[in-house]
Amino acid sequence: MTQTARPISADTDNSSGPLAVGPDFGRPWLAEFRQAAAKTFARVGYPSATDEDWRYTPLAPLTQNHFRTIPAAGAVSRDAIAHLSLASRGFYELVFVDGYFSAALSQTTGLSGLIEFHNFQGAAGGESDRIAKYLGHELPSGINGFAALNAASFSDGVFLYIPAGVTVDKPIHILWATTRHNHPVMVYPRGLIYACSQSRAVIVQTYADLDSDHPVFTNVATEVIAGRGSHLELIKIQRQALLGLHMANEAVHVHGSATFQSLAMNLGAVLTRNNLSVHLAEPFAQATLNGLTISAGSQRVDNHTLLDHARENCPSHELYKSLLAGNAAGVFRGKILVRPDAQKTDSKQTSKAMLLSDSAVMNSQPQLEIYANDVKCTHGSTTGPLDDEQLFYLQSRGVSAQQAQALLTYAFAGDVLDRIIDPAAREFISVLVAEALSRLHIAPVEL
Amino acid sequence: MAILDVKNLHARVQNREILKGIDLTINPGEVHAIMGPNGSGKSTLASVLAGRENYEVTAGTAEFNGKDLLDLSPDERACEGLFLAFQYPVEIPGVSTSYFLKAAVNAIRKYRGEPELDAMDFLKLIKEKMKLLEMDQSFMNRSINEGFSGGEKKRNEIFQMTVLDPSLCILDETDSGLDIDALKVVSQGVNALRNKSRGILIVTHYQRLLEYIVPDFVHVLRDGKIIKSGDKSLALELEAKGYGWLETVAA
Numbered sequence: 214m215t216q217t218a219r220p221i222s223a224d225t226d227n228s229s230g231p232l233a234v235g236p237d238f239g240r241p242w243l244a245e246f247r248q249a250a251a252k253t254f255a256r257v258g259y260p261s262a263t264d265e266d267w268r269y270t271p272l273a274p275l276t277q278n279h280f281r282t283i284p285a286a287g288a289v290s291r292d293a294i295a296h297l298s299l300a301s302r303g304f305y306e307l308v309f310v311d312g313y314f315s316a317a318l319s320q321t322t323g324l325s326g327l328i329e330f331h332n333f334q335g336a337a338g339g340e341s342d343r344i345a346k347y348l349g350h351e352l353p354s355g356i357n358g359f360a361a362l363n364a365a366s367f368s369d370g371v372f373l374y375i376p377a378g379v380t381v382d383k384p385i386h387i388l389w390a391t392t393r394h395n396h397p398v399m400v401y402p403r404g405l406i407y408a409c410s411q412s413r414a415v416i417v418q419t420y421a422d423l424d425s426d427h428p429v430f431t432n433v434a435t436e437v438i439a440g441r442g443s444h445l446e447l448i449k450i451q452r453q454a455l456l457g458l459h460m461a462n463e464a465v466h467v468h469g470s471a472t473f474q475s476l477a478m479n480l481g482a483v484l485t486r487n488n489l490s491v492h493l494a495e496p497f498a499q500a501t502l503n504g505l506t507i508s509a510g511s512q513r514v515d516n517h518t519l520l521d522h523a524r525e526n527c528p529s530h531e532l533y534k535s536l537l538a539g540n541a542a543g544v545f546r547g548k549i550l551v552r553p554d555a556q557k558t559d560s561k562q563t564s565k566a567m568l569l570s571d572s573a574v575m576n577s578q579p580q581l582e583i584y585a586n587d588v589k590c591t592h593g594s595t596t597g598p599l600d601d602e603q604l605f606y607l608q609s610r611g612v613s614a615q616q617a618q619a620l621l622t623y624a625f626a627g628d629v630l631d632r633i634i635d636p637a638a639r640e641f642i643s644v645l646v647a648e649a650l651s652r653l654h655i656a657p658v659e660l
Numbered sequence: 661m662a663i664l665d666v667k668n669l670h671a672r673v674q675n676r677e678i679l680k681g682i683d684l685t686i687n688p689g690e691v692h693a694i695m696g697p698n699g700s701g702k703s704t705l706a707s708v709l710a711g712r713e714n715y716e717v718t719a720g721t722a723e724f725n726g727k728d729l730l731d732l733s734p735d736e737r738a739c740e741g742l743f744l745a746f747q748y749p750v751e752i753p754g755v756s757t758s759y760f761l762k763a764a765v766n767a768i769r770k771y772r773g774e775p776e777l778d779a780m781d782f783l784k785l786i787k788e789k790m791k792l793l794e795m796d797q798s799f800m801n802r803s804i805n806e807g808f809s810g811g812e813k814k815r816n817e818i819f820q821m822t823v824l825d826p827s828l829c830i831l832d833e834t835d836s837g838l839d840i841d842a843l844k845v846v847s848q849g850v851n852a853l854r855n856k857s858r859g860i861l862i863v864t865h866y867q868r869l870l871e872y873i874v875p876d877f878v879h880v881l882r883d884g885k886i887i888k889s890g891d892k893s894l895a896l897e898l899e900a901k902g903y904g905w906l907e908t909v910a911a
């Protein structure tokens with residue numbers, strides 16, 4: 214493929230700017246899709262600070278024009294990504310380098326007998342048609358400028374199709390890694406996951422940068438369809454370099470009696486903005502959304518979720534926790550929308566932040582919009598430092614102040630880890646949490 | 661040498677003087693009881709001795725086995741052998757009792773220059789003490805005090821006390837919230853700790869506990885001062901007459 218993406222014009226004026234679109238891989242539908250997205254971007258532009266949904270997220274760093282798109286994957290060895298790989302833990306692994314699929318680095322033995330998986334570029338006729346059918350449905354480009362940019366510009370993407378009744382025996386890891394470029398770059402990871410009825414799968418997506426000296430702007434778009442009666446656990450690990458910027462638009466459609474669970478782990482990047490919207494489209498669809506943020510320095514993480522209860526008898530659970538040190542700042546904005554047909558909705562939302570310094574700040578905002586009368590919706594949020602009473606209790610039994618702090622911090626994070634369904638995923642994420650906490654000088658604890 | 665030697669101890673919380681000159685000496689082998697009306701400063705005294713933050717000692721001294729107690733952090737005090745069984749034990753979700761107690765046992769052993777206990781030895785130790793306090797093993801796997809009933813929390817305090825083997829046990833209203841049978845079991849646990857070298861300080865409102873754990877001395881704390889001391893008969897007298905009659909005695 215010779216066609217490569219060109220950078221967005223230097224003109225970053227909110228309303229316009231000719232936008233170069235990404236490759237169409239010789240498929241007319243994709244060329245059309247790109248053009249439409251570019252037009253959409255020209256129309257909606259970047260969000261603005263006056264937009265209620267965006268007023269807490271600093272937009273300036275995300276709308277700078279010095280990021281360049283990456284014309285081809287940088288060279289990277291297996292060793293260079295070994296620390297990011299989960300293949301040794303038995304996961305299937307699909308690796309994208311600088312936004313481009315790398316078959317050589319991927320580990321898919323046994324997977325093709327179970328499910329269909331393709332990168333967009335490599336997808337042949339029928340597969341490509343299927344991508345064409347679903348792409349952009351759950352996540353229309355019009356929802357915001359970043360989603361439109363992703364649609365117009367992604368260099369490649371991943372498509373997973375899990376046939377009806379199939380249980381994927383091991384978790385699937387999709388690793389999105391960027392290499393060293395010696396200047397600011399941007400990538401547009403794009404994922405489309407279709408889990409047919411009664412299927413089961415665990416999918417982990419990792420976002421990481423190998424270059425810690427130049428900012429990488431990762432602009433993610435993920436679309437998920439969970440078919441009737443399916444069980445899907447979707448885990449996102451954002452462990453970009455500290456200069457990194459992370460923007461994610463993720464949309465999930467949950468069919469009847471399906472169980473969807475997500476985890477958003479926010480560890481890296483100086484600025485993270487997650488938009489996760491989950492549409493409970495049919496009766497007895499279930500969603501559990503969890504989040505764990507560990508931030509320090511001047512990191513900032515904004516988690517925005519939408520639980521859209523369209524039909525009756527759908528339970529939803531949300532637990533977002535943040536451990537904030539230094540000058541870290543966190544936002545949690547959780548909207549629960551209960552539509553008129555969504556009687557017997559049972560929704561519980563909790564946001565908890567532990568502030569490990571005086572200058573860390575958290576802003577939690579529940580938003581309930583309820584149009585049905587027979588529903589149960591609860592929300593609660595707590596923000597504060599470690600509990601003095603608890604610290605004193607532990608110390609009064611001989612445990613040092615430092616160890617007492619570590620115990621309470623691990624217990625705080627452990628609450629989220631315990632909820633991870635897949636044991637292998639839980640195990641490696643526990644390791645990531647321990648690493649993140651050791652960077653905050655919190656001694657290891659195995660509770 | 662006394663285990664605890666408190667002289668003229670004054671302390672305040674949020675600019676309010678609560679302890680107004682406490683003198684108290686506990687020698688090895690002695691059991692002391694402190695009684696007194698609500699709000700007189702009993703828990704404050706216990707907290708100050710255990711080293712709780714926000715309690716400012718404004719005058720006086722406290723020696724613990726010859727060391728300046730007030731100079732030590734709460735965990736150092738515990739490692740030196742002081743144990744406070746709380747009036748209101750806090751719940752700590754997410755930290756299992758067994759993990760925490762093992763950390764505590766080994767922190768204290770390390771402080772004393774003793775080798776840390778391995779998992780096997782620790783298990784043996786706690787099994788023995790759980791039997792003594794008639795506690796179910798399942799408590800060990802639960803988060804500290806989380807969802808425990810009032811009585812279970814108190815029992816858990818005394819259980820931890822027997823495991824940590826302190827030289828001074830301070831019990832702040834351990835009897836409140838215990839049913840009649842539990843009171844017996846917990847008292848047995850405390851009496852099992854009673855020996856020639858240990859000191860025990862019991863804060864209570866009721867004579868009943870002192871029937872099981874018979875004190876050598878009884879003190880009345882009122883408005884931040886010990887206004888009367890006596891032997892176990894003083895507790896009976898208080899039970900019969902209340903605190904009113906002491907007004908004149910103190911004056």
Ligand SMILES: Nc1ncnc2c1ncn2[C@@H]1O[C@H](COP(=O)(O)OP(=O)(O)OP(=O)(O)O)[C@@H](O)[C@H]1O
Binds near residue numbers: 702
């Ligand atoms: N942290 C605090 N902040 C403000 N006031 C306090 C604090 N701790 C204790 N006090 C006050 O000090 C006084 C003594 O309290 P303390 O708990 O020591 O009483 P007590 O003798 O243990 O009472 P009780 O028998 O009810 O347990 C009370 O008036 C109480 O309100």
Ligand SMILES: [Mg+2]
Binds near residue numbers: 702703704747833
């Ligand atoms: Mg008290």
